[in-house]
Amino acid sequence: MTAGGRGGLAAALEQVGQRWALLVIAELLDGAQRYGDLQRSLGVPTNILATRLKELQEAGVVVRVPMSHNVLAYELTDRGRGLAGAIAELARWGEPAEQP
Amino acid sequence: MTAGGRGGLAAALEQVGQRWALLVIAELLDGAQRYGDLQRSLGVPTNILATRLKELQEAGVVVRVPMSHNVLAYELTDRGRGLAGAIAELARWGEPAEQP
DNA sequence: CTGCATCCGGAATGATACTG
DNA sequence: CAGTATCATTCCGGATGCAG
Numbered sequence: 001m002t003a004g005g006r007g008g009l010a011a012a013l014e015q016v017g018q019r020w021a022l023l024v025i026a027e028l029l030d031g032a033q034r035y036g037d038l039q040r041s042l043g044v045p046t047n048i049l050a051t052r053l054k055e056l057q058e059a060g061v062v063v064r065v066p067m068s069h070n071v072l073a074y075e076l077t078d079r080g081r082g083l084a085g086a087i088a089e090l091a092r093w094g095e096p097a098e099q100p
Numbered sequence: 101m102t103a104g105g106r107g108g109l110a111a112a113l114e115q116v117g118q119r120w121a122l123l124v125i126a127e128l129l130d131g132a133q134r135y136g137d138l139q140r141s142l143g144v145p146t147n148i149l150a151t152r153l154k155e156l157q158e159a160g161v162v163v164r165v166p167m168s169h170n171v172l173a174y175e176l177t178d179r180g181r182g183l184a185g186a187i188a189e190l191a192r193w194g195e196p197a198e199q200p
Numbered sequence: 201c202t203g204c205a206t207c208c209g210g211a212a213t214g215a216t217a218c219t220g
Numbered sequence: 221c222a223g224t225a226t227c228a229t230t231c232c233g234g235a236t237g238c239a240g
Contacts, residue, residue, distance in 0.1 A: 009126050009187060012194025017119070019232070026109050035203055045233050050204055070202085070240080082193050087109060089186035094112025119213070135222050145214050150223055172222090205238080212231065219224075 015059040016083065020044050021052050025061065025080060026087050032065060032075035056080070115159040116183065120144050121152055125161065125180060126187050132165060132175035156180070 016022055023042055027033060033041075039049055053074060056062040061080035066072045116122055123142055127133060133141075139149055153174060156162040161180035166172045 008191035008195035009123060012190040086186055086189035086193060089189055090112045091108035093182050093186060095108035
């Protein structure tokens, strides 16, 4: 039953195909970040960021980890880090063509 | 100036991050297809498909190629085929975990 | 001060009817 | 067959409010 890919791709896009989702994950690939840091470094609206982080947690891509008391951060799960390859490919594809 | 990836990723998502865009491209990876074929195999609304195909042409990802007289099809450009890796990674990530 | 929730206008999406 | 036109629904984005 090789799902072929169409189904897998559709499933992937349902989980991380929303606007800003892959950008948030790409930021978290550099390490855990706090809410405000993600907001400032990405320039994403606060309501969208809150919604995405909630959805990504339900998808098992991101987890909320407490640091010191009163301070918490968001971190990728193993499943979330599994997107590193796809993100790298997309990023390389999107880079302006450079002639050596 | 290693564009790093954030910029490249954002640029990629602006071109192929819209809904259905990557699914259309994935279908075209199997070879050129006609409008009605894409519509039926993907189940995408006709107005969305028309819009995406127009945008993907402007992005240089897809070209409209005439076949026999009165029949035309959509085909990926080299740039479009450059997304094969990213799509394969996403599809594999989205596949349900299979335990043998 | 950080981490969200709410409200609202505008853009994107989807279902369907219509045209060359 | 290959789209375009129209309208309802949903999503997104910016401003703002509010609790811990």
